[in-house]
Amino acid sequence: MSFPTRLRFFSLFCVALTLAALGQTTAKLQTSDTILTLEAGSASPRLASLTFPGQPTWENRASESLIAFVEISGKQAPLNWTFNREASQISEQQVAFVYDSATPHLRLTWEWRVRQAYGPIEHLIRIENLEAQEIWIPMQDSLAFNWQIDPQSPLEHFFVEKGANTPSPIGTHRVALTEGYSWIGTSSTYGDLRDDEPREIIPWSLVQRKDAARTGWYAGIEFSGRTRISLTREKNSLQGALGLNLDPGPFRTRLTPGEVFETPVVFLGGFRDGPDGAGNVLRRWVRAVLGNPETWKNPNYPLVVNNSWGGGMDINEESARRMIRDAAELGVDMFHIDAGWFRGVGDWYPNPQKFPHGLAVIADDAHQHGLRFGLWVDWTQAGLSTEPGALNARDPKVHDWMVTDLPADWKPEPFKGQTIDLGAPEAKQWAQQEVERIVTDYHLDMLEHDGYLVAHGCDRTDHPHAAPDPLNLCIYKSWGSYWVDSSNSTDVSYHAVRAYYDIYSTLRKNHPGLLFEVCADGGRMVDFGSAAHGDYFSITDTYDPLSNRRAFYDTSHVLPSAMLESYVEKWSTPRIDNFRYMLRSGMMGWLTIMIDTSSWSPEQRAEARREIDLYKKELRPLIRDANLYHISPRPDGMHWDGIEYWDAHRQGGVVYAFHGTMEQEKTHSFALQELQPSARYRLRYFDHSSPDRTSSGRELTERGLQVTLPLPNSSELIFIEAETN
Numbered sequence: 001m002s003f004p005t006r007l008r009f010f011s012l013f014c015v016a017l018t019l020a021a022l023g024q025t026t027a028k029l030q031t032s033d034t035i036l037t038l039e040a041g042s043a044s045p046r047l048a049s050l051t052f053p054g055q056p057t058w059e060n061r062a063s064e065s066l067i068a069f070v071e072i073s074g075k076q077a078p079l080n081w082t083f084n085r086e087a088s089q090i091s092e093q094q095v096a097f098v099y100d101s102a103t104p105h106l107r108l109t110w111e112w113r114v115r116q117a118y119g120p121i122e123h124l125i126r127i128e129n130l131e132a133q134e135i136w137i138p139m140q141d142s143l144a145f146n147w148q149i150d151p152q153s154p155l156e157h158f159f160v161e162k163g164a165n166t167p168s169p170i171g172t173h174r175v176a177l178t179e180g181y182s183w184i185g186t187s188s189t190y191g192d193l194r195d196d197e198p199r200e201i202i203p204w205s206l207v208q209r210k211d212a213a214r215t216g217w218y219a220g221i222e223f224s225g226r227t228r229i230s231l232t233r234e235k236n237s238l239q240g241a242l243g244l245n246l247d248p249g250p251f252r253t254r255l256t257p258g259e260v261f262e263t264p265v266v267f268l269g270g271f272r273d274g275p276d277g278a279g280n281v282l283r284r285w286v287r288a289v290l291g292n293p294e295t296w297k298n299p300n301y302p303l304v305v306n307n308s309w310g311g312g313m314d315i316n317e318e319s320a321r322r323m324i325r326d327a328a329e330l331g332v333d334m335f336h337i338d339a340g341w342f343r344g345v346g347d348w349y350p351n352p353q354k355f356p357h358g359l360a361v362i363a364d365d366a367h368q369h370g371l372r373f374g375l376w377v378d379w380t381q382a383g384l385s386t387e388p389g390a391l392n393a394r395d396p397k398v399h400d401w402m403v404t405d406l407p408a409d410w411k412p413e414p415f416k417g418q419t420i421d422l423g424a425p426e427a428k429q430w431a432q433q434e435v436e437r438i439v440t441d442y443h444l445d446m447l448e449h450d451g452y453l454v455a456h457g458c459d460r461t462d463h464p465h466a467a468p469d470p471l472n473l474c475i476y477k478s479w480g481s482y483w484v485d486s487s488n489s490t491d492v493s494y495h496a497v498r499a500y501y502d503i504y505s506t507l508r509k510n511h512p513g514l515l516f517e518v519c520a521d522g523g524r525m526v527d528f529g530s531a532a533h534g535d536y537f538s539i540t541d542t543y544d545p546l547s548n549r550r551a552f553y554d555t556s557h558v559l560p561s562a563m564l565e566s567y568v569e570k571w572s573t574p575r576i577d578n579f580r581y582m583l584r585s586g587m588m589g590w591l592t593i594m595i596d597t598s599s600w601s602p603e604q605r606a607e608a609r610r611e612i613d614l615y616k617k618e619l620r621p622l623i624r625d626a627n628l629y630h631i632s633p634r635p636d637g638m639h640w641d642g643i644e645y646w647d648a649h650r651q652g653g654v655v656y657a658f659h660g661t662m663e664q665e666k667t668h669s670f671a672l673q674e675l676q677p678s679a680r681y682r683l684r685y686f687d688h689s690s691p692d693r694t695s696s697g698r699e700l701t702e703r704g705l706q707v708t709l710p711l712p713n714s715s716e717l718i719f720i721e722a723e724t725n
């Protein structure tokens with residue numbers, strides 16, 4: 001970074017500290033997109049306002065609602081919070097207002113921090129038990145606000161679903177936020193487990209004014225446990241809250257002497273230019289703040305992968321070696337063994353019939369072919385194997401880690417067992433050692449976790465989390481696992497998720513460069529907490545071209561494209577155009593091919609090689625670094641859809657164009673974004689569906705980029721480059 005750049009960097013931060021007559025302390029934190037004014041009242045703090053520079057301010061009328069009591073020895077004790085000016089800290093990048101309660105003795109820290117010169121600002125609340133005995137605290141939201149609004153002002157609410165299981169027909173929601181609007185969106189690690197539950201959101205929401213600059217604010221949650229975001233509009237008020245999920249309740253969590261409760265970290269940012277304007281800042285911020293620098297340092301990230309699930313559970317040494325040779329020939333970066341390699345669920349040792357020489361020799365073979373080696377492990381699932389080293393649900397030593405007593409006839413499914421509660425310290429310790437052993441012994445470059453990693457609920461009374469309410473306890477079975485629903489479910493997830501984060505932080509420290517795939521039954525754990533602890537997400541569990549494009553369309557509003565993995569599975573491709581369409585539907589982010597590639601015809605092989613080469617040379621740099629625009633409505637499979645990547649530094653980009661099943665719609669125009677009206681651009685149609693030509697930025701923005709594809713289920717990639725002369 002050159003010296004003048006650094007000066008600019010720091011000039012973006014400005015902090016004001018004023019001691020007003022009423023003893024109020026005010027501070028300001030700022031990035032290029034977000035200005036927050038923060039006030040310390042005598043009994044509670046307040047986010048006073050949020051502004052996108054140069055645009056109208058959102059004024060907040062509500063002080064932060066701090067917990068009003070704790071429970072000690074079964075009795076409620078009220079809290080009186082008092083601002084502690086001496087202990088509070090204000091710096092250019094952080095504000096921490098401290099509040100104390102004398103009796104019972106607790107300390108609360110209300111913290112905001114700037115992590116980059118641009119983008120949103122983070123917030124969390126810490127509550128420390130300074131008593132000499134155990135206390136119980138009720139729900140403390142991460143953030144609650146009450147924006148003062150003009151009752152007449154038109155507002156829009158924008159949010160996206162997870163691609164869990166199968167992307168729904170809607171996925172990306174753009175809703176008029178009118179008088180009386182009342183909404184709650186929830187997220188957990190096991191969304192859409194049951195059909196009677198509403199679809200989960202990626203824990204994030206955006207509210208936009210319908211003004212010319214399309215400005216507003218957005219907020220998200222950096223936590224994978226049970227969380228919720230709420231929004232209500234009534235007259236001149238827009239109220240909302242972000243934090244742990246209150247339902248089912250009442251929530252309570254234990255604090256041992258000296259222990260600290262931390263609310264899930266949330267971020268809050270201003271934006272302009274609508275959801276894509278917000279997304280282009282947020283994705284960059286996620287990469288810089290939450291992403292793993294070791295991972296992004298590798299110019300080959302995101303990788304091209306060949307995954308063994310195309311052959312199902314039948315993987316063995318011979319087929320693995322064949323897939324490795326084939327993957328290397330195709331130009332793939334990593335060979336990834338999916339389920340089927342192990343002795344049994346919970347028994348994460350190579351099946352001796354399938355892998356008589358173990359797994360390390362397979363990893364070494366991949367390495368000799370210039371490939372990385374990745375492995376699927378459902379490492380929180382117990383089974384019934386009695387082999388040494390196996391996690392056996394009937395073993396008296398581990399029996400208590402199960403979330404409930406299993407019936408005598410319980411059996412695991414072929415690759416699904418009973419989730420253990422990672423929040424139990426001994427279970428966490430076992431899991432830490434087990435993943436360490438797996439990574440080391442099998443020479444892994446990538447570890448994928450799948451299944452339901454975090455317990456859904458737990459009826460144990462001797463775990464650190466709260467006990468369930470025996471009068472409100474529901475136990476049911478799904479996917480070979482028992483699940484518990486009770487008043488303590490949110491607290492169970494709070495402890496288990498923190499244990500999961502600890503386990504992966506330690507593993508990452510011990511193995512720099514090791515990659516983590518966050519799967520959780522395809523797209524159930526897509527949130528900003530797992531973004532901070534993993535390297536990429538399986539974004540859906542349905543792998544046809546339309547589902548892949550839908551899940552990408554939704555998820556790419558908030559997370560870096562490089563982190564968004566599409567599994568491309570076998571699909572009917574009578575023509576080579578359909579084959580390209582299938583591959584490219586998974587080539588907008590991280591590409592994993594999940595097809596037995598030996599089934600491909602020579603023509604398909606040649607085409608796949610060419611596409612992988614194109615991906616690595618021309619698409620991957622844009623996927624990593626470029627801005628992304630959703631230049632069509634969400635894919636419906638019938639009409640056209642497309643996305644645009646535009647890299648302002650290179651003055652180049654690409655449009656992915658997809659033609660659905662409607663045969664009569666042979667031509668479509670995509671209105672492009674971010675081009676200079678007066679500049680001229682060279683257009684290169686990669687498949688030569690149209691002759692290459694040049695066009696003005698004005699034409700491409702206003703009349704659009706015209707693409708003609710006569711065949712249904714076909715595609716084109718149009719590379720765009722600014723003319724330099």
Ligand SMILES: [Zn+2]
Binds near residue numbers: 403421423424457465
């Ligand atoms: Zn438990």
